Amino acid sequence: MVYNTCMLKFSFGNRKLKALALFKGLNKSEVCAFDLPAGYSCPCADICLSYANKTNGKITDGKNTIFRCYAASGESRLPATRNLRWHNFDALKSSDNMVALIEKSLPVGIKIIRIHSSGDFYSLDYSTAWFNVAVNHPEIQFFGYTKVLPYVQAVKPNNFNLHYSKGGKLDILHTNEPYAVIVKNLTDAEKMGLIDPCIDNPAGDFDFIVNKISFALLLHGTQPARV
Secondary structure: OEEEOOOOEEEOOOHHHHHHHHHOOOOHHHEEEEOOOOOOOOOOEOOOOEEEOOOOOOEEEOOOOOOOOHHHHHHHHOHHHHHHHHHHHHHHHOOOOHHHHHHHHOOOOOOEEEEOOOOOOOOHHHHHHHHHHHHHOOOOEEEEEEOOHHHHHOOOOOOEEEEEEOOEOOHHHOOOOOEEEEEOOHHHHHHOOOOOOOOOOOOOHHHHHHOOOOEEEEOOOOOOOOO
């Protein structure tokens, strides 16, 4: 189900969002995601960089791609999903006031928003817009991942939590910021001293992100033959 507001579109009801709503004792209408097209909005993606063509959905991997982005794979299979994400991207890029655009598009009664189950913070102005929205809406919890390390390091409102997503162009600059890393199996996670919080609970990463605990995530989605 998609909540279609005046301009931007928020998504409800996928498996992870439903699990998070249940986990937090909320109605599924109180938890949503906001997404952009994978790859095209991901300035620091590297080993997971993949694109689904806006028109036909054909997948193109980046030159350093090792793990194909699961979000790009979803866009390739599902034209409606691809169109929703491009709608958001195009609307934001053409807006002269992204804060106002986001705020008038927020679903009524929303409690938790996953920022970017697909896509990333593609510019400083865009990330700042979301931070300002969070300041204006302390009743909403915002969370997500980013490969743009400065946004993890930035001073943000208490209701906006970001984890650094390893596998990007800025890994060399990562120090002690909370992070998530993709692994092929749980043995690899154990070697790093990490666990996958989503094994028993599909939405287990929420509390890890809010509490700034690093963790691993098992690789999923359609992968290139070489993986």
